[in-house]
Amino acid sequence: MGLLRYTLNRVLQSIPVMFGIAVITFLLVNSMPGNPVDIMLAEQEASPELIAAIEARYGLDEPLHIQFLNYIGLSWILGAVGIPGFVGSPPGILQGDLGFSMYYERPVADLMLTRLPPTLLLMISAFAFAIATAVPLGVLAAKRRNQPADHVSRVVALIGVSTPSFWIGIMLIILFSVQLGWLPSGRLVYPWRDPSHYGLTSQWELYYQTVRHLILPMVALGTLQMATIMRVERSSMIESLQKEYVQLARAYGVSERKIMRKHAFRPSQLPVVTLIGLNLTSAIGGAVLIEMVFSINGMGRLLIQAIQTHDYQLTIGTTVVIGFVFVIGVIITDISYAYIDPRVSYGEEN
Amino acid sequence: MSETILEVTDLKTQFYTERGVVRAVDGVSFDVKQGEIVGLVGESGAGKSVTTSSVMRLIEEPGEVVGGEVDYMGRTIVGFDDTGEELVPRDDMLSESEMREDVRGNEIAIIFQDPMESLNPVYTVGGQVKEFIEINRDIDGKEAKAEAIEMLRRVGIPEAAERYDDYPHEFSGGMRQRVLIAMALGCRPNLIIADEPTTALDVTVEGQILELVDDLQEEFGTSFIWVTHDMGVVAEICDRVNVMYLGQIVEQGPVDEIFHDTQHPYTEALLNSIPRPDRTVGDLEPIEGTMPGAMNPPSGCRFHPRCPDAREPCREVAPEFRVAAETADGSPHRAACLKHEDVGYWDAGPLDSGASETTPAGADAAAEEGER
Numbered sequence A: 001m002g003l004l005r006y007t008l009n010r011v012l013q014s015i016p017v018m019f020g021i022a023v024i025t026f027l028l029v030n031s032m033p034g035n036p037v038d039i040m041l042a043e044q045e046a047s048p049e050l051i052a053a054i055e056a057r058y059g060l061d062e063p064l065h066i067q068f069l070n071y072i073g074l075s076w077i078l079g080a081v082g083i084p085g086f087v088g089s090p091p092g093i094l095q096g097d098l099g100f101s102m103y104y105e106r107p108v109a110d111l112m113l114t115r116l117p118p119t120l121l122l123m124i125s126a127f128a129f130a131i132a133t134a135v136p137l138g139v140l141a142a143k144r145r146n147q148p149a150d151h152v153s154r155v156v157a158l159i160g161v162s163t164p165s166f167w168i169g170i171m172l173i174i175l176f177s178v179q180l181g182w183l184p185s186g187r188l189v190y191p192w193r194d195p196s197h198y199g200l201t202s203q204w205e206l207y208y209q210t211v212r213h214l215i216l217p218m219v220a221l222g223t224l225q226m227a228t229i230m231r232v233e234r235s236s237m238i239e240s241l242q243k244e245y246v247q248l249a250r251a252y253g254v255s256e257r258k259i260m261r262k263h264a265f266r267p268s269q270l271p272v273v274t275l276i277g278l279n280l281t282s283a284i285g286g287a288v289l290i291e292m293v294f295s296i297n298g299m300g301r302l303l304i305q306a307i308q309t310h311d312y313q314l315t316i317g318t319t320v321v322i323g324f325v326f327v328i329g330v331i332i333t334d335i336s337y338a339y340i341d342p343r344v345s346y347g348e349e350n
Numbered sequence B: 001m002s003e004t005i006l007e008v009t010d011l012k013t014q015f016y017t018e019r020g021v022v023r024a025v026d027g028v029s030f031d032v033k034q035g036e037i038v039g040l041v042g043e044s045g046a047g048k049s050v051t052t053s054s055v056m057r058l059i060e061e062p063g064e065v066v067g068g069e070v071d072y073m074g075r076t077i078v079g080f081d082d083t084g085e086e087l088v089p090r091d092d093m094l095s096e097s098e099m100r101e102d103v104r105g106n107e108i109a110i111i112f113q114d115p116m117e118s119l120n121p122v123y124t125v126g127g128q129v130k131e132f133i134e135i136n137r138d139i140d141g142k143e144a145k146a147e148a149i150e151m152l153r154r155v156g157i158p159e160a161a162e163r164y165d166d167y168p169h170e171f172s173g174g175m176r177q178r179v180l181i182a183m184a185l186g187c188r189p190n191l192i193i194a195d196e197p198t199t200a201l202d203v204t205v206e207g208q209i210l211e212l213v214d215d216l217q218e219e220f221g222t223s224f225i226w227v228t229h230d231m232g233v234v235a236e237i238c239d240r241v242n243v244m245y246l247g248q249i250v251e252q253g254p255v256d257e258i259f260h261d262t263q264h265p266y267t268e269a270l271l272n273s274i275p276r277p278d279r280t281v282g283d284l285e286p287i288e289g290t291m292p293g294a295m296n297p298p299s300g301c302r303f304h305p306r307c308p309d310a311r312e313p314c315r316e317v318a319p320e321f322r323v324a325a326e327t328a329d330g331s332p333h334r335a336a337c338l339k340h341e342d343v344g345y346w347d348a349g350p351l352d353s354g355a356s357e358t359t360p361a362g363a364d365a366a367a368e369e370g371e372r
């Protein structure tokens, strides 16, 4: 009840943020030196007429403020209410149209649909890997505080936070793909495609290949997350273990095992969830590099290509979509808060 | 007199800190009989909570119970054998799992000082009461829940069944302390250790809680060890009292005797520091000075630097804990003060000043060595 309203509210609140992102990105890409038509025609001796024709086709001949109004979709609105000069303007972001990619010659929204899923797959598996390993390890380190297991975890964590993910990726490829030949080094096999696309015969084979292809990039991207989550999990658990309610549980004969799994565990997860929520942003940056290293056709690679080719609308579209994914991540974080800690409400009082 | 259920003899608990060994509990002896409320009184730092934690064997690193005996209904919670060189835990001492399964919660339960911190903020109040009842009594989850609601009702939580699913932050401090009492009584223990359970509450709520405990105690026949620094609370609720100072018991006896036939100057000082209807605030006498640390306790009588009655021998001779007065019902009234010993206290002159008297740490240690 409150949950649904809360989520809807948050999504609605994020619209101005998205709009802000679009405006800033628009100004930034237009302030880059060079222009897309030059890059498009770099190989050929283009006549001034051809250049003019292309510019006209993509609306680049208009003054900047008009281009902006067009892109945002304000021109369309002005046209719809009959302001002369704007009638017949194309729809823009406000109408849900993310624009058209000059480089790919396809609508930006189409590209998103093919490029977003691999990135999400990579990010979700990297975080799943990080959480699944870091939480038990952090709890163990807290339980065996200042004993060998704790020291080992501290060293592992230190290495994890201080090694760049792309370097880990390259090392993993050298070791597991090149030297040992155990795992593939690049490209992903998408579980949502038809098995025959990859020359496979069954769904299970497809999933198996997906997992094989995913392991190395997942570990490369997830290691940093694992290291930071593990440390926070450890210190948070140690704090909870000293709380009076844990001592009370002991005084009532609750076993250490149950204290670790229940009494101390759940109150410790709030800082961990906060950290995961925050790290979702930085992980997007990491994903861009990992996609390059492992030749994954995701959002990261798309964004880099868009910037390199001065593909204005694609750059803005990609940025806005990444921003939106981030907003969703924050909402999920907030909802998990309220689930973990009953003192957090969805803010419906007042 | 009814049967003795808990007997603590010469209990010693130490903490090994970087700055040295702290003898937090240094030879404490007392007992608890079936159905009585025994007070453990003293200023903070006197070792009251360490004593009760030792009784439940809940002392954590860097602390350790290093000597003495704790006997609960014929079972050995703490016990040592003297091999001649060192003390080793006795064979008949209950194992950790026996403590957990047979003693903690179902035989001896505890109520902590701070009701705000004692309940887990992320689980429902009822769920927590139910959980402890379920593990400490042989009943299934459904019965435990019914019992938890019943106990919440008994301690005066209005609409207990509806409030079962509320979280601790939805309860006031007094209500939470009631919940903790429900938790303790719900496990049907023989003995409840109440560790300053009303200190964090305001006076009105404190009065209500004391009344509640008095009623329920009679009904359930549970014995209590009531830890407090407040002689007023002792007067209201306790049958017998142990006054602790710096890791030792200095006076012990029935509550009436302690109040009307006080045998130890420290107890007297405690009594003079509580408000009473027959005195005005101006008459209150705070105890002079602060309690020294348990790391280097003063030589002789540990109270001598603050004692208004201190005389020369008090600095050198450690008083013995012995029967100091006759009581109406014959139960012992003990005190540890040289006034009751034949060491020339009455012939000696007073120490020049009370609170300013301090001895260097080295002298302390030497004096202590000499005593042995």
Ligand code: SF4
Residues within 6 Å of the ligand: B264, B265, B266, B301, B302, B303, B304, B307, B308, B309, B310, B311, B314, B319, B336, B337, B338, B339
């Ligand atoms: S022995 Fe001396 S210092 Fe200690 S309490 Fe008695 S009179 Fe005071």
